[in-house]
Amino acid sequence: xxxxxxxxxxxxxxxxxxxxxxxxxxxxxxxxxxxxxxxxxxxxxxxxxxxxxxxxxxxxxxxxxxxxxxxxxxxxxxxxxxxxxxxxxxxxxxxxxxxxxxxxxxxxxxxxxxxxxxxxxxxxxxxxxxxxxxxxxxxxxxxxxxxxxxxxxxxxxxxxxxxxxxxxxxxxxxxxxxxxxxxxxxxxxxxxxxxxxxxxxxxxxxxxxxxxxxxxxxxxxxxxxxxxxxxxxxxxxxxxxxxxxxxxxxxxxxxxxxxxxxxxxxxxxxxxxxxxxxxxxxxxxxxxxxxxxxxxxxxxxxxxxxxxxxxxxxxxxxxxxxxxxxxxxxxxxxxxxxxxxxxxxxxxxxxxxxxxxxxxxxxxxxxxxxxxxxxxxxxxxxxxxxxxxxxxxxxxxxxxxxxxxxxxxxxxxxxxxxxxxxxxxxxxxxxxxxxxxxxxxxxxxxxxxxxxxxxxxxxxxxxxxxxxxxxxxxxxxxxx
Numbered sequence: 001x002x003x004x005x006x007x008x009x010x011x012x013x014x015x016x017x018x019x020x021x022x023x024x025x026x027x028x029x030x031x032x033x034x035x036x037x038x039x040x041x042x043x044x045x046x047x048x049x050x051x052x053x054x055x056x057x058x059x060x061x062x063x064x065x066x067x068x069x070x071x072x073x074x075x076x077x078x079x080x081x082x083x084x085x086x087x088x089x090x091x092x093x094x095x096x097x098x099x100x101x102x103x104x105x106x107x108x109x110x111x112x113x114x115x116x117x118x119x120x121x122x123x124x125x126x127x128x129x130x131x132x133x134x135x136x137x138x139x140x141x142x143x144x145x146x147x148x149x150x151x152x153x154x155x156x157x158x159x160x161x162x163x164x165x166x167x168x169x170x171x172x173x174x175x176x177x178x179x180x181x182x183x184x185x186x187x188x189x190x191x192x193x194x195x196x197x198x199x200x201x202x203x204x205x206x207x208x209x210x211x212x213x214x215x216x217x218x219x220x221x222x223x224x225x226x227x228x229x230x231x232x233x234x235x236x237x238x239x240x241x242x243x244x245x246x247x248x249x250x251x252x253x254x255x256x257x258x259x260x261x262x263x264x265x266x267x268x269x270x271x272x273x274x275x276x277x278x279x280x281x282x283x284x285x286x287x288x289x290x291x292x293x294x295x296x297x298x299x300x301x302x303x304x305x306x307x308x309x310x311x312x313x314x315x316x317x318x319x320x321x322x323x324x325x326x327x328x329x330x331x332x333x334x335x336x337x338x339x340x341x342x343x344x345x346x347x348x349x350x351x352x353x354x355x356x357x358x359x360x361x362x363x364x365x366x367x368x369x370x371x372x373x374x375x376x377x378x379x380x381x382x383x384x385x386x387x388x389x390x391x392x393x394x395x396x397x398x399x400x401x402x403x404x405x406x407x408x409x410x411x412x413x414x415x416x417x418x419x420x421x422x423x424x425x426x427x428x429x430x431x432x433x434x435x436x437x438x439x440x441x442x443x444x445x446x447x448x449x450x451x452x453x454x455x456x457x458x459x460x461x462x463x464x465x466x467x468x469x470x471x472x473x474x475x476x477x478x479x480x
Contacts (some may be wrong), residue, residue, distance in 0.1 A: 097134025212308025356387030
């Protein structure tokens with residue numbers, strides 16, 4: 001290895017565009033982009049047949065081809081650029097991306113209720129896609145600073161502030177889907193030592209918040225108390241543990257068999273008393289920290305249960321309630337109304353069967369049954385035309401890309417490059433998970449693109465810049 005480094009340190013190949021590039025990552029990136037263009041061409045094939053080759057550049061596939069050409073030039077430019085630039089100017093780039101998010105609120109074009117776009121010459125640019133790149137660089141620069149220690153509150157607040165600022169600006173547009181993507185930076189924070197208790201509290205809080213949309217607050221608090229009492233019972237001495245579990249079982253059976261708000265209130269009161277008694281015993285046995293932690297979760301659960309239930313019923317607008325119901329309670333939705341997109345999405349994917357109907361042969365695609373099928377729901381086109389084999393293949397390609405980026409991250413000599421690689425992996429993962437999940441009803445329909453496949457120049461450009469910078473940093477990893 002040392003001989004290899006000495007041989008290549010001064011080799012002119014190291015400054016060439018494709019010298020020592022990670023070819024597996026590049027090929028996965030290019031392959032997904034080409035597949036994406038083919039799927040967009042399939043969706044817009046009727047449009048192409050009407051205008052012919054002369055008007056090809058005015059079709060959806062033609063415009064995406066132009067963006068592919070632009071992205072190719074951007075990729076080449078980044079490969080020829082000095083790799084040190086990205087760490088040196090990480091904060092200015094982050095600041096510029098935040099400025100663009102402010103300017104789009106003032107000068108942007110409103111499309112589908114969100115002021116998220118700059119429009120010029122028949123093309124549109126979405127600054128939030130470029131803000132992901134800027135935030136990757138800003139977060140990586142901060143974490144690679146020698147004095148940064150995520151065990152200290154000041155560093156934690158700064159780290160969270162770096163992602164909170166773009167989230168706030170994007171929510172003002174409003175674009176909840178793009179804002180949600182920025183939670184992916186918590187992956188790199190966890191990798192770099194942020195206390196896991198924050199993640200536990202966050203997951204529990206998010207779960208209780210979601211449950212509050214479905215169930216009455218009393219039932220959620222009752223379940224929270226039972227869960228807390230079960231945890232405390234685990235820490236009891238042997239002679240008390242059996243009684244604790246017996247009491248929990250009796251309460252659970254009673255909650256299952258009895259109905260009516262009055263019964264639930266009595267059960268809730270009994271459960272709280274049992275919880276307090278359990279906590280007192282745990283405290284007496286010098287396990288006060290566990291008792292206090294369970295009390296905190298009880299208060300958190302109670303507050304979130306009432307807050308989410310109130311917000312759902314009295315704050316959210318009807319169309320926002322419908323989006324939540326489509327995800328959590330589809331039986332309450334109208335199949336020809338708010339549930340239409342999801343119903344058609346599932347039907348299109350299911351109609352592909354094992355091997356699909358073949359390229360350009362998707363009937364539901366051609367007849368435009370699935371709305372936004374070239375952007376948010378392009379996975380339906382893959383499912384209908386390529387079947388289970390095609391969709392599994394796409395997911396496999398994404399998994400290989402994520403695994404490869406993780407390998408690239410772990411072999412970096414530079415802390416900045418390692419942090420940046422994990423930021424890119426996190427953004428890719430949450431895009432893939434949410435987009436594919438929402439076409440099957442597993443995640444809420446919030447409108448974020450499938451990386452490198454969905455139609456959209458801003459998204460393609462953003463992911464191209466991300467991966468180009470990653471490959472450039474990895475190309476020079478032996479210099480650090």
